[in-house]
Amino acid sequence: MQTQTKYSIKYYPxxxxxxxxxxxxxxxxxxxxILELSVKTDRILxxxxAADGFFQKDFSYAVSKYASxxxxxxxxEEHAEHYEVHTAELICQIRKENLKITLLNKKHELILQDEAGFHWQHYLQKGGKINYCSKEIQPDEAFYGLGDKPTELNLRGKYLENYGTDTYGFxxxxxxxxxxxxxxxxLHSQGRQGYGIFFDNTFRxxxxxxxxxxxxxxxxARGGEMNYYFIYGPDLLEVAEQYATLTGTPExxxxxxxxYHQCRWSYYPESKVKEITSEFRKRKIPCDAIYLDIDYMDGFRCFTWNKEYFPEPKRMVKELLGDGFKTVVIIDPGIKMDKDxxxxxQGIQxxxxxxxxxxxxxxGDVWPxxxxxxxxxxxxxxEWWSGLFRxxxxxxxxxxxxxxxxxxxFEIGTFPEDVRHDYDGNPCSHRKAHNVYGMQMxxxxxxxxxxxxxxxxPFIITRSAYSGVQRYSSVWTGDNIATWEHLWIANVQCQRLSVSxxxxxxxxVGGFIGEPDGELYTRWIQLATFHPFFRTHSSGNDTKTEQEPWSFGHKYETIVRKFIxxxxxxxxxxxxxxxxYVKQGTPILRPLAYLDQNDPETHQRMDEFGYGEHILVCPVLEPGVSERNVYLPKGIWYHYEGGYVARGGQEVKVQCPLDKMPIFVKAGAVIPSFPKMQYVGESPIKEMTLHVYFQQDEEVVSTLYEDDGDNHxxxxxxxxxxxxxxxxxxxxLIVTHHMENDKYESDYRQFKLVFHGVPFEAKEYIIDGKVYSLQKRNSLxxxxWIKADKHFKRIILR
Known part of the structure; x- marks a missing residue:
């Protein structure tokens, strides 16, 4: 079957x-x-x-070799008008007339249905085919995902593309x-049906x-195959977990x-690096990493050092480490054409x-x-590139x-499309390899x-990525701008990346381009306190003001220190x-729709997000704000600093002068906490604090994982x-403690338990059957608060 368009003929099965x-x-x-339908799990198809009846070689950079x-x-089964493949959770109907797909759950409720389904046209200018797939949109459907797109969290009504681009000041x-x-x-049907589509095609x-x-x-896609995975929830969080497991989770x-990490373009020479790191320690602002941008190299040649700026790099790095700073250096893909x-x-030879x-x-011209x-x-x-890091x-x-x-x-943007690549034994042009180039680096x-x-x-950070990059690297969102709009963008991008x-x-933090004022920088620090990767970075060569935590005066420094x-x-x-996240692909940041998808109010919310299992965060994203509305999803929530309790399923007004940010903890949660430190490993942890938030008539489970922190x-x-x-x-109030694994010997010997929201006047507590009276010193x-051996099994506060 075919239809004529202005530009080409579209073909249908x-x-x-x-x-x-x-x-x-x-x-x-x-x-x-030919349609090849493979069943991967009860929920993944x-x-x-193959439009012409021949499949290309089956190869993916994205799908993990450990995906089971x-x-x-x-x-x-065969029926009059369709064939049916079914699993314990899904029914997939393939229409005999035209290969159109309908996906139902085991209750025969609609999840997803082809509109035109698969179709294609010959790509007359470039060769190969443009492969299409179209699905029906349900009336109340919302869409999420697609990585780092700087737009509304719900993608309904958007037109977007993937072709990795250096978008300075996007x-x-x-x-x-x-x-x-x-x-x-x-997500549709009043939040009852959530699913995912992973289109594993590396072309544009x-x-x-x-x-x-x-x-x-x-x-x-403008090339390659129509090759996609359907992932069923129905919970969005389950969809995100299954996708992360399919494409692999990190170590x-x-x-x-x-x-906390500190970076700018660029810290040099050595005396400047030492000045910055000594200020952190003098001012008691925690920091673990200092970055060296391209100026640490000899003429921007990768894997070299500028001996004028850093005459003894090994000594310097060792001294920095002795003061708690780990050194992170930049490496770009461009290798200077220099016969010496x-x-x-080596690359030429x-x-x-x-x-x-x-x-x-x-x-091509880049920095060198x-x-x-x-x-x-x-x-x-x-393998050669890996060896260069020695x-x-x-x-x-x-x-x-x-x-x-x-x-x-520079000047041309990226590689021309005629550049050739090996593609792991599947030779191709840059059209196919472009979107995976950064990931493979x-x-x-x-x-x-x-x-x-x-x-x-190891610790790696990359700017460009394709699905599955999480197995190798962390990411940052690129060359942003010091504006309030970009603070909003950063909040949305990191939520979107997390569920992707x-x-x-x-x-x-603070914006790479331009110069934030103290208020913007402070609010950005507050947001980034709850982002897994936490780094200030600025194009210092273009700004008048340094962008360190103390750069905007004592007032702002005090607040920034508090949040770090x-x-x-x-x-x-x-x-x-x-x-x-490593174990089961659970995203660390969770948009509100992933916390309560059955509440329609959460489908459009963008500011608030879940941080791990039990914390809700709502950044302040506008200047001059001292109070803002926060939507709380279902449940009972404790204001982190104020201690007051609010019921979910509603919007609440929260006071947030500059030194505060709306943070809530789910009732019933146990939140572990370290004592103050200037850097990880500064001294052994003598005591772990557990903050316990009272919840009546409901059992709540919390987890604490711990290991050495820097070995395998x-x-x-x-x-x-x-x-x-x-x-x-x-x-x-009863707190039970069970060790599901107990093979690591932690430094601390006891827990300090701090109880929040207890509605009765506690007189005593019982630890594993032994009764203790509560003294005045146990209340503030x-x-x-009480103390207990780290191996306790059961505590009753009454």
Whole structure:
């Protein structure tokens, strides 16, 4: 079947004439087209189409090799008008007439239905095909995901594309951006039906969520195959978890990487670096990492040091580490064309640089001048690149920052489309490899840093990415601007990245371009306190004012210190949330719709977000604000600083002068807390504080994960996993403690338990059967606190 458009003929599949099954694979044949439907789990189906009857080689950079295939039920039936594949959770109907797909849950409720379904047209200008798929939009449907898009959280009515682009000073609604995450989620039927679509195609991909046709959601690619995964929830949080598991979760980061980082373009020479780090310690502002931008190199040559600025880098890095600062250095993909430069010599000799279609080397201007660029899609090149990090790691560097890897090239923007790539033995043009170039650079960097960092954990950050990059690297949102609008954008971007599989994300605090005032910088610090990656970064060469926590005067410095201290106190809570992300793909940041999707009010909210299991955060995103409305999802919530209680399912007005930010804790939660510190590992933790929030007549479970924080022993079971259950009644509160794993020997020997919101006057407490009287010293500001051995099993406060 075909239809004529202004530009080309669109083709549609015809009638199914035969069907076959091979285990969990089902094949549906029309005259020209084949649909391959593979069942991955009871809730994940993969749809792959061969328009001309021939499949391309099945290969993916995104899907984890550890993604398992498992299902409890699999069936196949033929009906009068359709075939049906069903699992324990899904019914997939394939219409005989035209291969259109309808997806139902086990109750026969509609989840997703093809509009035109799969169709295609020949790409006459470039070659290959443009492959389309269109779905019906339900009346109340909302859409989420797609990585770093700087637009409203709900994508309904948006037209967006993925083609990694160096977008310096990107505006709100700017598109495309740095990252290429072709994964979105839909929610409809009053929040009852949530699902995801992962379109695993690395060509330029486009998504239309009802902008062209208000009743149709479409996605297409200018090359490659129509190859997508359908992921069923129905809970959005479950969809996000399944997607992250499919594309892979990271290893645990070093604990210090979750601390505060300081960066600018650029800190040099050594005396300037030491001046900055000494100010942190003198002013008692916690910080764990100091960054060196491109000026640390010799003429911007990667893997070299500028001996004028840093005459003895190994000594300097060691001294910084002695004061608690881990050094992170930038590495770009452009290798300077210089016959006396050893990295370029090796790349030329081994034929590791990208070439144009006629066989000449790809040349482009970036910071060093004329450069060649490694083909990171070649496994041999990745192995070579990994080996180049030996010198930096032996110098004592603890992390590597990959930039300019969209790839960015001055004047022309990026590589021309005729550049050739190996693509792991599947030779192709840059049209196919562009969106994965940065991810494969991060992959090679990760393996090199990990190899030479042993026994410590690697830390990588990248600007460009494709689905699955979370296995190798953290990310930041790119070259933002010091404006209130960009503070709003940072809040939305990090939530969106988190539910798109990339939780380890943050923005340049204060804005990279331009100059924030003290109020904007302070509010940005408050937001970023609750972003997994927490770094101030600025283009210092372009601004008059330095952008360190003390740059805006004592008033702002005091507040910034308060929130960075809060970040360090909440590190065990964040580290636990990170373990849950690693273990089961649970996003660390959760938009309101992911906390209560059955409440329609949450579907459009963007400011508030969940932070781990039990904390809700609402940043202040406008100047001059001293109070704001916060929407609380279902449940009972404690104001973190004020201690008062509010019921969810409503908007509440919260006082938030500059030194405060709306933060709420879910009733029943147990929130672990560290004592104050200047950096991770400054001294042994002598006591862990547990903040217990009273909830009546409901059992609430909380988790605390802990390990060494900077080695790989946790992979062999060397970690602790605490489970706390709270249950409050009118006259008592019970806290039970169960160790699901107890193989790591922590420094502290006792917990300090601080009880919030206890509605009765407590007289005593019982620890594992032993009764203790509460003394006056156990009460302060309407709080009750006690101490217990870290192995306690049951505490009753009454």
């Amino acid at each position: 015809g009638t199914i004439n035969s069907v076959s099954q091979e285990g969990n694979f089902f094949y549906f044949y029309t005259e020209d087209t 993969r749809f792959r189409y 295939i498992h299902m409890t039920q699999l069936g196949f 505006p709100k609604d700017g598109d495309p951006l740095y990252k290429n995450i072709p994964f979105y989620m839909g 991909t486009i998504f239309d969520f009802g902008k062209g046709d208000t009743d149709t959601a479409s996605f297409w 645990m980061p070093p604990l210090w990487a979750l601390g 430069y050893w990295v370029w010599q 081994k034929d590791y640089f990208c070439k144009r279609a006629d066989g000449t080397l790809m040349e 001048g004329k450069c060649n660029f490694p083909d990171f899609t070649n496994p041999e090149v990745r 010198g930096l790691m032996e110098t004592g560097v603890r992390g590597v920052w990959n930039d300019m890897n969209e790839p960015a090239v 991060a992959r090679a960097t990760y393996h090199g840093v990990k190899r030479y960092m042993m026994p410590n954990r 599989g990339i939780s380890f994300a943050g923005s340049d 201290n809060l970040r360090y106190q909440l590190l065990p809570y964040l580290y636990t949330a990170f373990w849950q 022993g946790y992979k062999n079971g060397l970690y602790n996993l605490h489970k706390f259950e709270t249950f409050g009644k009118k006259q008592d 500001n309407n709080l009750v």
